[in-house]
Amino acid sequence: MSAPQSHLETLPRGIQIVLALGVIALAVFPFVGTDFYQQMVTRMMILAIFAMSLDLLQGVTGLVSLGHAAYFGVAGYTLAFLTPEGEAVSLWWTLPVAVLAAGAAALVIGFFVVRTKGIYFIMVTMAFAQMVFYLFFDNRVLGGSDGIYINFKPDAGLFDLENKKVFYYFTLFCLLAVYFFLRRLLWSPFGRALAGIRVNEHRMRAVGFGSFSYKLTAFTLAGALAGLAGYLWGAQTGFVNPELMGFHQSAHVIMMIILGGMGNFAGAIVGAFAFEFMLELFKDLPSIGGFNVGKHWQMWMGLFIVLVICFAPRGLLGLLQKLMHRKGAGNE
Amino acid sequence: MSEALLSAKNLTKKFGGLAAVNDVSIDLWRDRIHVVIGPNGAGKSTLTNLLSGDLPPTSGNITLGAYDVTRAAPERISRRGLGRSYQKTNIFPTFTVWDNVRLAAQSRVAQQPWNPMRWFQSAAGDARVNERAEAALELAGLTGRRKAIAGAASHGEQRQLEIAMTLATEPQVLLLDEPLAGMGTAEAERMVELLLRIKPRHAMMLVEHDIDAIFALADHLTVMVNGTVIASGLPADIRADRGVQAAYLGEE
Numbered sequence: 001m002s003a004p005q006s007h008l009e010t011l012p013r014g015i016q017i018v019l020a021l022g023v024i025a026l027a028v029f030p031f032v033g034t035d036f037y038q039q040m041v042t043r044m045m046i047l048a049i050f051a052m053s054l055d056l057l058q059g060v061t062g063l064v065s066l067g068h069a070a071y072f073g074v075a076g077y078t079l080a081f082l083t084p085e086g087e088a089v090s091l092w093w094t095l096p097v098a099v100l101a102a103g104a105a106a107l108v109i110g111f112f113v114v115r116t117k118g119i120y121f122i123m124v125t126m127a128f129a130q131m132v133f134y135l136f137f138d139n140r141v142l143g144g145s146d147g148i149y150i151n152f153k154p155d156a157g158l159f160d161l162e163n164k165k166v167f168y169y170f171t172l173f174c175l176l177a178v179y180f181f182l183r184r185l186l187w188s189p190f191g192r193a194l195a196g197i198r199v200n201e202h203r204m205r206a207v208g209f210g211s212f213s214y215k216l217t218a219f220t221l222a223g224a225l226a227g228l229a230g231y232l233w234g235a236q237t238g239f240v241n242p243e244l245m246g247f248h249q250s251a252h253v254i255m256m257i258i259l260g261g262m263g264n265f266a267g268a269i270v271g272a273f274a275f276e277f278m279l280e281l282f283k284d285l286p287s288i289g290g291f292n293v294g295k296h297w298q299m300w301m302g303l304f305i306v307l308v309i310c311f312a313p314r315g316l317l318g319l320l321q322k323l324m325h326r327k328g329a330g331n332e
Numbered sequence: 333m334s335e336a337l338l339s340a341k342n343l344t345k346k347f348g349g350l351a352a353v354n355d356v357s358i359d360l361w362r363d364r365i366h367v368v369i370g371p372n373g374a375g376k377s378t379l380t381n382l383l384s385g386d387l388p389p390t391s392g393n394i395t396l397g398a399y400d401v402t403r404a405a406p407e408r409i410s411r412r413g414l415g416r417s418y419q420k421t422n423i424f425p426t427f428t429v430w431d432n433v434r435l436a437a438q439s440r441v442a443q444q445p446w447n448p449m450r451w452f453q454s455a456a457g458d459a460r461v462n463e464r465a466e467a468a469l470e471l472a473g474l475t476g477r478r479k480a481i482a483g484a485a486s487h488g489e490q491r492q493l494e495i496a497m498t499l500a501t502e503p504q505v506l507l508l509d510e511p512l513a514g515m516g517t518a519e520a521e522r523m524v525e526l527l528l529r530i531k532p533r534h535a536m537m538l539v540e541h542d543i544d545a546i547f548a549l550a551d552h553l554t555v556m557v558n559g560t561v562i563a564s565g566l567p568a569d570i571r572a573d574r575g576v577q578a579a580y581l582g583e584e
Contacts, residue, residue: 185451189438192455193445196435199424206384206422207501208410208439217445 007059007263008317009186009195014324015317019266026172030165038168039236044276045171046232049178051256051268053225056182058254059262060191061218062198063114066122066250067129068226070109073245075102075227076234077136080148088152091161095154098231099224105132106223107216114215129250137242147241150234161235171232175269178225182265194218195263255305261315270316278304336361337535338414338505343382343392345375352378354559355392360505360535365527365549367538367567370556371579376539377419379556380509383537384416385409396505410439415503417494419510419539425483429474429493430465432482436500437464465500471530472496473522488519495523499530506536512545524548547571555579 011019026045030038050072057063078098083089109128116124136142153161161167185191196204197211204211234240243249252275260271282297282304293300312319336359345353353375360366368376381387383394385406393402396412404412424432438461444450455461469475472492477485482493491511498506511527512520524545527536540546546553547567554564555576563576570576 181451187455188451188453189441189443189455189458189461190445190450192431192435192438193443196424196427199426200422203422203424203497204435205406206386206410206416206418207436207497208407209443210405210407213443214445 008261008267008314008321009264011264011266012321012324015266015321018320023176030168035164038164040276040280042164042168042171042236043233044273045168045175046229046236047253047256047276048269048272049175049232050226050229051253051260051272052178052182052265053222053229054253055257055262055265055268056185056194056218056222056225058257059264059268060186060198061194061215063215063219064122064254065113065125065219065222066247066254067109067125067127067132068222068253069245069247069249070129070132071102071106071223071226072230072233072249073136073240073242074105074132075099075230076240076244077142077148078102078227079154079231079234080143080150080240083150083152083154085151088155091154091156095228095231099227102227102230103220103224106226107220110216110219110223114212114219126247126250129245130247133242133245133247136245143241145242147239147243150238150240153235153238167236171236174228174232178228179265179269182225186265190214190217255301257315259305259308259315261317264317267315267317274316275301338383338394338396338537340383340394341392343379343394344390345378345382345387346390351559353382353389356556356559356561357392358383358537358554360537362504362535363532364551365531365536365538366552366554367540367546367550368554368556369540369546373558374556375559376556377509378559380416380507380537380539383507384414410501410503413502413504414507415498415501415505416507417498417509417511419513421487421490421494423482423490423493423497425481427482428478429480429482429485429489429496430469430478432493433469433474433496433500434461434465436497437461437468439501440464464502468496468500471499472526488515491515491519491523492526495526504535506530506534507539508536509539510541511538512540512542520545 029041033041054065054068057065075098078101079094082094082097113121113124113128137145153167159166161170193209193214197214201211230244233244256271256275257268259274260269261267278301279297282300283294285293287293308316338360340358343353343356344351356379358366368379370376378387382389385401385404388403393400395401396409396414399412401409401412424435438455441458441460469478472495474489474492474496477489482490485493495511512523515523520542527549538549550567553567553570555562555570557579562579563570563573
C-alpha cells in the first residue's frame with residue numbers, strides 16, 4: 001500500500017466478527033469462570049472503559065495525555081465521599097455526580113492544557129495530574145496516603161450490585177454502552193472534526209474550525225468517561241487511594257491503547273484486556289534461583305510492549321487485520 | 333465602484349528587526365483578480381498569512397466586508413468569508429479526497445462541538461454539507477477521484493484538492509498562494525480556466541510566478557520587493573515600468 005496508513009477507523013467485517021465473539025464470551029463467562037476470574041474480568045472491563053475514554057483524546061484527536069488517571073481517581077473519590085460509613089448510597093444520583101465531577105475537573109484543567117501542543121501538552125497534563133495526586137496524598141481530610149474505604153456498593157434499587165455476577169453484567173453493560181456511544185461519535189460531525197484536528201490542525205483552523213472548543217469538549221468528555229470507569233473501580237474494589245490518579249495509572253492506560261491499536265475504541269478494549277492479562281502472567285512468574293522474576297513484571301511488560309510496537313505498530317488489532325487480510329488475499 | 337470586499341491598510345510585519353512586509357495596502361474587489369508578484373523573499377506569502385490571520389500584523393489594519401479582522405484568529409476570518417490555499421500543499425493526507433472536501437464544507441454548518449446532539453448525528457448523512465462538497469469537487473474537476481486517498485494523489489490533483497477545500501467553505505474572498513506551483517503545462521492551463529470560471533463570484537488575490545498565467549488572469553498587478561510594494565496598477569502599465577523590469581520581469 002503506497003497511501004499513508006491511517007488508523008483502523010472502519011473495522012473490517014472479520015474484526016467485527018471477532019469482537020462479537022468476544023462479547024458473547026464475556027456474556028457467558030460468569031457461568032464458567034470462578035469467582036476470582038470473574039472479579040478479574042470485571043476489572044479488565046472497567047479498565048477497558050478507562051482506555052476507551054483516553055483513546056478519544058489520544059487516538060482520535062491526537063492529544064497524548066499523561067494525566068488521564070486524575071479524572072479516573074476524582075470519580076472514585078467522589079463515590080467514597082458520598083458513601084456514608086454505615087449504609088449504601090443510591091447509584092442513580094452518585095454515578096451522575098461522580099461523572100460530572102470528573103468532567104468538571106477535566107473542563108477546568110482542559111481550559112489550560114488544550115492550548116498547548118505536542119510535548120508541552122504531555123508535560124502539562126502530567127503536571128496537573130500530579131497536583132491532583134498530591135492534593136489527595138497530602139490531605140488527611142481527603143483520605144491522605146492511605147485512601148478511603150467504601151464499605152457498601154452503591155444501591156441500584158432494581159438490581160443488587162453486592163452480587164458479584166450482577167456487578168459483572170452492569171460493568172459489561174457500561175462497557176458496551178460507552179463503546180457504541182464512542183463509535184457513533186467517531187462518525188459524527190464532532191468526531192470527524194476531531195480526526196481532522198489530529199491529522200492537520202492548522203488546516204482545520206484555516207477552513208474555519210475553532211479547534212480550541214473541539215479539543216476542550218473532547219478533553220471534558222474523555223474526563224467524564226474516565227470518571228465512569230473510576231466510579232466502577234471504586235465500587236468494585238471498595239477502596240480508593242491516591243495511586244488511582246498516579247503517574248503509573250496514567251502511563252498504563254496509554255500503553256493499553258498502544259498495545260491494542262489507537263483510534264477505533266475496539267483496540268483500546270483489546271489492549272486493556274491484553275495488558276491486564278500479561279500483567280497477571282508476568283506477576284505469577286516463579287522465582288529462578290534467588291531471583292524473583294515475577295517481582296520485576298514491569299520489565300517484562302516493557303519488553304512486551306516494545307516488541308508489539310516493533311512488529312505491530314498499529315497494535316494487536318492492526319496485526320489481526322493484517323493477518324486476516326493476508327489470509328483473505330491468499331484464498332482468492 | 334462598490335466597496336472592496338477586503339481592504340488592508342498599511343500592513344507591516346516585522347520579524348525581529350526585519351520588515352518582511354512593510355507598509356503594504358491592498359484592496360480586493362469581486363470579479364477582479366489581483367495578482368501579487370515578486371522575487372523569492374519579497375514578502376508575498378507573509379502578506380497572505382497576515383490577511384488570513386495565520387500571522388498577526390505588527391501594525392496596520394484589515395477589514396473584511398463590514399468587520400475589522402486585524403487580529404482575528406484564522407477560523408474567525410474563515411467564517412467571515414475568506415478562503416485561502418497554501419503554497420505548500422496543506423491537506424488531510426490520510427483522508428480520502430471526498431472526506432477532505434466534506435470536512436471543509438462541514439465548517440459552514442452550525443458547529444457547536446459542545447452540543448450532545450452533534451455527537452449522535454451522522455457526518456456523512458448531512459445533505460447540506462454533501463451538496464456544498466459535491467459542488468466544490470465538481471468545480472475543481474475532482475469528481476472522479478473522490479475515493480482516492482489524498483496523500484497518494486498526484487501533485488496536480490493535490491493542488492486541485494487544495495482549491496476544492498477552499499471553495500467548499502464558499503468564501504467571498506479567495507487568497508491563492510501559488511496554485512500553479514509545480515504543475516505541468518496542461519494542468520496549469522486547466523487551473524487558469526478554473527480560476528477564470530470562479531472569478532465572477534469572488535474577490536481574488538493570487539500570488540504567482542508563472543508569467544503566462546499572470547498576464548492571462550491579472551486585472552490588477554502588484555509588485556513586491558523586499559517587503560515593499562514597488563509598483564501597483566494595470567498589468568500593461570506594470571509591464572512597461574522600467575523599475576519593475578529591472579527588479580523582476582527583466583530577470584526572465
